[in-house]
Amino acid sequence: MTDNPLLAYGGWLAETPADWPDPAWAAAHRAFVDIVAVIIPGAVEPVTRLVFATVKDWGAGPAAAIGQGAQLAAPWAALVNGTAAHALDFDDNFDPAKAHATAVLAPAILALAEQEGASGRDCLDAYIAGLQILGRVGQGVNPTHRNRGWHATATVGAIGTAAACARLLRLDARQAAYAVSMATSMAAGFMSQFGTMTKPLHAGLAARSGVLAASLARNGLDAGLATLDGPTGMNRLMVGPDYEQLRDTLTHVEHGQNLRFETAQVGKPLLLLSSGLKLKRFPNCGSAHRAMDGLSDLLAAHGFAANEVEAVHVRAPVTHLNNLMYQVPEDGLQAKFSLEYGLACILKTGNATLADFTDEAARRPDFAPLYPRIHRHPVDKAEGEFPTEVEVVLKDGRRFETAVPWPAGSLARPFTEAQLWAKFDGCTAGLLPPDELAAVRRALADLPQLPGISALTRPLAGKFAS
Template sequence: METNPVLAYGAWLAEAPDDWPEAAREAAHRQFIDVIGVMIPGAVEPVTRRVFATVKGWGTGPSTAIGFGASLAPPWDALVNGTAAHALDFDDNFDPAKAHATAVLAPAILALAEAEGVSGAACIDAYIAGLQILGRVGQGVNPAHRNRGWHATATVGAIGAAAACARLLQLDAQRAGHAVSMATSMAAGFMSQFGTMAKPLHAGLAAKSGVLAAGLAREGIDAGLDTLDGPTGMNRLMVGPDYKQLRDTLTHVEHGQNLRFETQSIGDPLLILSSGFRVKRFPNCGSAHRAMDGILTLKQSYNFVLDEVNSVDIYAPVSHLNNLMYENPRDALQAKFSLEYGVACALATGNCTLADFTDEAARRPEISALYPRIHRHPVDKAEGEFPTEVHVQLADGRKLEMAVAMPAGSLAAPFTLDQVWAKLDGCAAGLLGAESHDALRVALAKIPQLPNITPLMAPLAGPFPS
């Protein structure tokens, strides 16, 4: 068996049969519904509009820029739509890679599929295969890669997108491996961009990189074989010079993140089924969701009101709280990465919706007035070792406590298909007309049967109202 991960992943992408379990196809289908839903309002966000304004003069093409009434060349289309997919932070998380997987994979696949005229079933196949490689690369560099400040959506995501596009283009083993390798030269993104427009741009850049890497590989451009695991490979450069020590002294492994690139059983287990996704209930950083779920559950169970709350103490893994760096957010982008804002919003309104993430909403004095009551307590344990604990002290002396191991929308508490459709409908409200909305729902329901994806993209073309 091949032990070099570049060669092994290229061979698997070229040779793995398209005979996925029906549950895997259904899971992939749901994620297309979810991400297209969030791409609709994401398309009218300032960051997406500015990305489109940047690339629109660089040439038209066959791929639909969602919401702009325009078509672009596939790399620029993936850049625009990938940014839209992540602009609201309402897209899914994928634990093996610690990345927003679908916001990268789906825009890359759709941009290329529209240009190549391939079927909806081929898109599903490319998504499952690309996700598997995205997860395997993520397991090979995490948890240290993510914990040390790399944004895995941008880094690991670019490689996963290249894998998905290589699969969609049916590249042979050598060229698929070169696509994977080439994407490492485009993999970049720091967590220091969180709370700025550059953060959602990371998803667009990764999607664009996947399209570009696979296209270059198809034309015969080769790439190095040691770019994942070698003297100057991704693991040593983007984990650290202590990579081997970290790998060999791991005592707790979560989500398969063992700092080793799996090359012998690449497709087993199938990560889309064994790990699943964290589909988002709230449009903000998923690291806050366990705490927010806990607050809402306690409110529902004990029926307390805001004036009764003396204090809220949140005990959470330090890795989660590191992602939530804004304790007193000043705008909507910072609010998405604020534990205090998410918890205060849940306390005050009983929910947290897209309407809560405008600059005006983020600056509400009635929300910021709650911040002094909310206290964060970092716990130096991994998320699987320590569930987020929510402690609420009420004025009458009652102390309410709850531990949340996994958020709503995860494999432990998955959304129903009705909830997925409801999320799409909520995201599309006010942006898609009734006729386009109906046509989109019909096409989304039939993705596996579509001979090409034109019926899916046509209702999304726009332009959407500003």
Template sequence: MPQHPVPNPVAAYGRWIAETPDAWPETALEAAGNAFIDIVSVMIPGAAEPVTQRVFETAAPWGAGPSTAIGQGVSIAPPWAALVNGVAAHALDFDDNFDPAKAHATAVLAPAIMALAESESASGHDCLDAYIVGLQILGRVGQGVNPVHRNRGWHATATVGAVGAAAACARLLKLDADKAANAVSMATSMAGGFMSQFGTMTKPLHAGLAAKAGVMAASLARAGVDAGRETLDGKNGMNRLMVGPDYEALRDNLTHVEHGQTLRFETENIGEPLLILSSGLKVKRFPNCGSAHRAMDGVLELKRRHGFSPDDVKAVHVHAPATHLNNLMYVNPEDGLQAKFSLEYGVAVALVTGNATLGDFTDENALRAEIRDFFPRIHRHPVDKAEGEFPTELVVELEDGRSFRTAVRMPVGSLAAPFTPDQYWAKLEGCADGLLTADRIGALRDALAQLGELPLLARLMEPIRGPFRSIRSE
């Protein structure tokens, strides 16, 4: 019996981007709207961060345009707005995670979509539609190269994110199948980023670069620039180059699959299931690396349940997947950025303060003695299992000899424990405090609540155009 050839993934994704009807379930549109609430919230303080200011000051002279650089009070060309706003979205590591791609999805997709939507006079619904499409392709490409791609040190936000952003922008521009495929393919030539940049300003720059890549790839494809069809799955495709020369052996010997990561590009049922609903996004409760959140949630739950104080704690044992602990590489962080990638710091802050806020991750507060004194009491126990196979287990030992244990499979903000509407709006209020006036916060909240009905994105962008009334000084 003749074998049917597997569809080329670049071509298949181009067709799906161009031809899938804009007829999403209401639950998908609601989830996309929530993603915009969350990312706009974190962009506001992110715009005031030094890394964003420096990127803006560098990019602004490259060209004025129709697209808002959030918080800066000016508009610039779409690629540069996507770059600046992408950095703002990821600067504080307070943005969501997306498991199928092992990436920060919305920090790349939303800045690209918003920058292009302003220049194209697109509606709010157009943005939600582009987001759902971009997220699906971002997830499908991520499933084709992960988990190995991420585990071997590639920052998937930068690599897979660039391809997802190109798909979202191709949808927004209403490109035909061939041009949408060219955009997806072209984005692989703009994809790059190493996890060795974690704890530096270049990590949030990765999100901005991927958002810019999406705008440029789709715009160039619209102009007629073509691209190859073997850039995802070919002799020199993304899978073989950005997974490794052992790609086929790894793919063919998989024994455990999480988040649909089969090391194969899904081409037959690209839109089923719809990943925004089946996988969802992990919205962040705390402004640090999500790999610490299960441990922080567990510590807070044990503290709430049993009523012990920080002074009562003799030791905290954290048993977690090695991949999570590898992301948390700073055992003794020296500044706020490194503190975001420290298990010790995150757990200690949760124990001492009962929370973890933006103010806990400044350079000054990262050096607080009352937090650092806890570090020797926090013990790592890496487990060589995937996160879906092994929950984060915590054992808190008290000075009086008692001990308490819990296990956390999914953090607050995931599908297992989703944010309520009140939590989304509270995050917006907390992020905007000190930067936006009360009337601007109200206008922004109204625009976000009605995003799908906005005829133009300008109403959403106006309250966050800036310049902001103050800059955080911490």
């Protein structure tokens, strides 16, 4: 036993056997299906193409830069593919860390697995272990870390991804601790980048950092053992100098975010099962999803049209509304962080798809008149304390309302297998030749049994149609 979180995490990563319960293997498998579905269209996004154009001449290697027609060194492949994974904001959320977890974990694991010749089961094992540490670090600095403007996908994500890569490389306890520590020196990213190309780049940078930190540790680089909770550790630098006061005066804890690094029971509960992932129904910021689900439910139940609506009132946690900073979005990226735009999509089309978040779609003239009808009512409570309430007022005086505590795709409202694969089909249509797409689908379905990951990555290595 140790009170030092780095040593506790390193020991757990090195010594925990890969005998996860069947539901954990299944959940990890579903996460890979979902993220590969999202990476494929993300690979042709301008931000991903620009990142690839920047790194493509920096060294060839064994790992596919998905959709780019090139093989790169593992860190650069992780950078490109991580950016693609987050480019559309269609990737999952993970509450303990308040981060997009799979977008950073899976690209790093896949790139390193190609380099190392690891199996599909090895990848799933590294994912489960890395997600646990990602969550434990997130619980140690959140909710304050994220509420104060750090993008946890970039910060906590880099550290959790280093843990996953340490697991895949089978580092010993000290090396794994060094890898996790080293990643704190690569952990950075501000929420002020939301609505720009740098926001998805954060996921790519975190994926790259995980590969780099674990690889350096394997080759003998050491690191400090007080970078999480020392006098100048992550908690005091990236939460704040009032860290201890905040920790000691917490009155409500959500998702295990108690501003303490768990060291006694690192692996219990297994966060993949106790908290689960939030797979996304819509390709925009998850903070809008409860409201969009609620409006969808009211539309389905009552069948009103957009031109009948006098007002839509949304009562939601202030932290959700703060993430949705664009009330009148000017382009597709800003539209992803707009409550008004997301709800306008539901009112006008009954859905919100990838096609709704292009620059052209975001500027549709018939959407803007709806924005003033959508009213925000921030509630100073955490999301677990207060469900998002949606009230629709029609011009004829009728009122309909609902409350949504959990979005579709969450542990409480999981996707069916049919919904998961329907999302895959919707994301990938027209981007790969039919035979290659079929090969990807087969490899994903068989991922736990793949002796090597190339069956999945090979058909993804060509240049996709844009």
